[in-house]
Each structure stands twice: as structure tokens, then as C-alpha cells.
Amino acid sequence: MSYQNAPEGDGPLIVVGGPGGEVGSATSVSRETPRPPAGPRVVVEGGALAARTPFLSRRWVRITGGLVLPAIILVVWQLASTSGAFTSAQLPSPAMVWNAAVDLAQRGLLGLYIAISTQRVLIGFACGAALGLVLGAVVGLSRLADILFSSTLAAVRAVPSLAWVPLLILWFKIGEDSKIILIAIGAFFPVYTTVAASLKHVDRHLVEAGRAFGLNGVRLFTTVQLPSVLPAVISGLRLALAQAWLFLVAAELIASSMGLGFLLSDSQNNGRTDRLFLAIILLALLGKATDSLVGLFERWANRRWA
Numbered sequence: 081m082s083y084q085n086a087p088e089g090d091g092p093l094i095v096v097g098g099p100g101g102e103v104g105s106a107t108s109v110s111r112e113t114p115r116p117p118a119g120p121r122v123v124v125e126g127g128a129l130a131a132r133t134p135f136l137s138r139r140w141v142r143i144t145g146g147l148v149l150p151a152i153i154l155v156v157w158q159l160a161s162t163s164g165a166f167t168s169a170q171l172p173s174p175a176m177v178w179n180a181a182v183d184l185a186q187r188g189l190l191g192l193y194i195a196i197s198t199q200r201v202l203i204g205f206a207c208g209a210a211l212g213l214v215l216g217a218v219v220g221l222s223r224l225a226d227i228l229f230s231s232t233l234a235a236v237r238a239v240p241s242l243a244w245v246p247l248l249i250l251w252f253k254i255g256e257d258s259k260i261i262l263i264a265i266g267a268f269f270p271v272y273t274t275v276a277a278s279l280k281h282v283d284r285h286l287v288e289a290g291r292a293f294g295l296n297g298v299r300l301f302t303t304v305q306l307p308s309v310l311p312a313v314i315s316g317l318r319l320a321l322a323q324a325w326l327f328l329v330a331a332e333l334i335a336s337s338m339g340l341g342f343l344l345s346d347s348q349n350n351g352r353t354d355r356l357f358l359a360i361i362l363l364a365l366l367g368k369a370t371d372s373l374v375g376l377f378e379r380w381a382n383r384r385w386a
Contacts, residue, residue, distance in 0.1 A: 154174060157171075157173075157174055158173060158174055161173040161174070168353075169351065169353055170353070171353075172353050172354040172357060176354045177354050177357045177358050177361070179354070180352070180354040180355045180358050181358050184355070184358075192338065193338060193339050193340055193342070193343055194340065194362060194366065196338050196339045197328060197332070197339040197340045197341070197366070198366060198370075200256070200259055200260055200263060200328055200331075200339070201263060201321075201324045201325055201328050201366075201370065202370070203260050203263075204259070204260045204261070204262070204263025204264040204266070204267060204324055204327070204328070205263065205264075205267045205320060205321055205324040205370075207260070207264040207267075208263065208264035208265065208266065208267030208268035208271070208320065208324070209267050209268070209271045209317060209320050211264070211268055211272075212267065212268040212269065212270070212271030212272035212275065212316070212320065213271055213272075213275055213313070215229070215233075215272055215276075216271060216272040216273070216274070216275030216276040216279070216316075217275060217276075217279060217301060217306075219233075219272075219276040220275060220276040220277070220278070220279025220280050221279055221301070221305070226276075226280075230276075233269075233272065237269045237273070241262065241265075241266060241326065241327050241330045242330055242334075244262055244265060245258075245262065245330065245331065245334050248261055248262055249334075254336075258331070259328070259331040259332065259336065262327050262330065262331045263324050263327045263328055263331065265327065266320075266323040266324050266326060266327030267320040267321070267323055267324045267327075268320070269320075269323070270316045270317075270319035270320040270323055271313075271316040271317060271319075271320045272316075273316070274312045274313065274315055274316030274319070275309065275312070275313055275316060277312070278309035278312035278313070279305060279309055282304075282305050282308050282309060283308065286304050286305075286308055287300070287304060287305065289304075290303060290304035290305075310381055310382070314374065314377075314378045314381070317374050317377075318371060318374055321367075321370055321371060321374060322367065322371075325363060325366070325367050325370075328340075328341060329341040329344065329363070332344075332345070333345050340359050340362055340363055340366075341359075343355060343358075343359040344356060344359045344360075347359060
């Protein structure tokens with residue numbers, strides 16, 4: 081059964097499609113009867129009310145719309161690479177990049193490079209984000225910790241990623257430890273900064289209400305303070321994950337024999353522009369895939385605390 085708004089003025093409101101398909105009774109509507117506010121159309125079926133999802137919010141529309149720009153880029157890329165304005169060394173065609181991927185996959189290198197780089201990013205991101213969450217909470221909730229740590233960490237945050245590489249190699253040699261520590265440094269600061277800043281602006285009334293119910297310390301933090309800054313924490317995690325991929329490339333460009341950063345450096349040295357484009361595309365796809373994992377965590381956190 082569906083209903084529609086009656087026009088202004090006196091007249092009947094006819095309800096059709098009720099149980100059994102009969103026409104419902106007519107009810108007069110006067111000019112003084114307020115019209116319902118504009119909003120999604122309501123459909124009544126079997127006695128239940130359901131709001132229709134807006135067109136742009138439908139899942140298939142979002143997926144299809146998200147593929148429009150990549151498709152345009154692919155077409156422009158193909159046209160530019162075959163127009164004669166660029167040589168194959170400057171701009172390889174999409175087919176050449178695909179063939180380079182197939183060649184590396186047949187040699188067993190493509191999957192290995194992807195797995196190694198992804199493992200490094202996930203481990204470094206987990207370590208850096210966890211440390212950033214803890215220290216950000218301490219600085220955001222303690223005035224003394226804010227005085228002791230804020231200025232020093234702000235100065236350290238300004239150090240470029242490449243500046244850490246020689247020192248980490250000197251201390252930890254060319255191995256996994258130096259790379260993971262560098263990635264953890266990159267993931268630490270976005271989480272620390274957003275958590276510390278957002279916790280300083282938590283509504284005091286919420287904190288007082290939590291204490292009135294007997295919450296203190298860790299329980300107060302996990303029950304009241306952390307849920308209130310959840311959007312900021314998620315934003316910090318997304319930024320930290322992007323930083324982790326950036327610092328991975330910095331580590332693998334200089335001190336690595338495997339991984340996507342090494343593929344970038346090796347392709348540049350050998351003049352393999354097709355593999356260079358392949359490494360860039362893979363970094364973009366992996367970055368999007370890992371960001372989607374943070375999106376899944378965001379949904380779970382919203383159901384848990386929102």
C-alpha cells in the first residue's frame with residue numbers, strides 16, 4: 081500500500097493497495113492540515129514502512145561511479161601512448177605494462193614482491209599505530225605529558241623520511257628491522273597527532289557523567305573518551321596507512337633487494353618504464369585495498385561504540 085501527499089485545499093486522500101487489494105476509505109483533508117516534510121518516499125507494504133534509498137547512495141551506483149575515472153584514465157593513456165607523441169620508453173602502453181606483469185608473474189617475482197612489501201607495511205603500521213594511540217592518549221589526557229612530549233615529538237615529526245634511512249642502516253644493518261622501524265615511524269605520527277589533539281577537546285560533561293557512573297582510568301578511556309573521538313582516530317589510521325606505504329618506498333628504494341620499492345629502483349636503472357608503471361599501479365591498488373580494511377574496521381567500531 082502506498083500513500084501520496086494530498087494537494088492543498090479540501091479534497092479526499094485516497095489510499096490504494098491495502099490488504100486484499102481493496103480501496104481504502106477516503107478522509108477529508110482541509111487547507112489547515114500541515115503537509116509532511118520533504119524526504120525519501122515512503123512505501124507501505126504489508127503494514128511496514130520502508131524509506132527508499134537515494135539513488136546516489138545505492139551500492140551499485142557507488143561502485144560504477146568509482147570506476148568511471150579509472151576507465152577514462154585508461155582510455156586517455158592508451159590514446160596518448162599510441163598517438164606518436166611519446167616513445168615507448170617515455171610512456172608504455174597499457175598492454176606493455178600488462179605484459180611486464182605477466183612476465184614477472186611467470187618468473188615468480190611479482191607475487192613475492194607484493195607479499196614482501198605488504199607484510200612490511202602491515203607490521204610497521206600495526207606497531208606505529210599502536211604506539212601512536214597509546215602515546216597520543218597519554219599526551220591528550222595528561223597536561224604534564226603534554227608539556228614533556230609535545231614539543232620534542234613535533235620537532236621529530238618534521239624530519240624527512242629519507243633522513244632516517246642512513247641512521248637505521250647504521251644501527252640495524254640492511255635487513256627487515258630497519259625497514260619496519262622506518263615504516264613504524266611513518267605510521268606513528270598521524271595517529272599520535274590526531275588522537276592527542278582530539279582527546280584534548282572531549283566534552284567535559286561526558287567525562288563527568290562517566291565518572292558519576294564509577295568509570296575511571298582505562299575503563300573511562302575505552303567507554304567514554306575513545307568512542308567520542310572515534311572519527312578522528314579512524315582518520316588518523318587512514319593517514320598513517322598512507323604514510324606507511326610512502327615510508328616503505330623510501331626504505332626499499334635505498335636498502336632492499338626485493339619488494340615494490342626495489343622494483344621501482346631496478347626498473348629505473350635498467351630503463352624498464354613498463355615495470356616502473358607496473359610498480360606505481362600496484363602501490364596504488366595495494367594502498368586502496370589496505371585502506372578498505374580500515375574502512376571495515378571503521379564499520380565494526382561504529383557498531384561497537386556508536
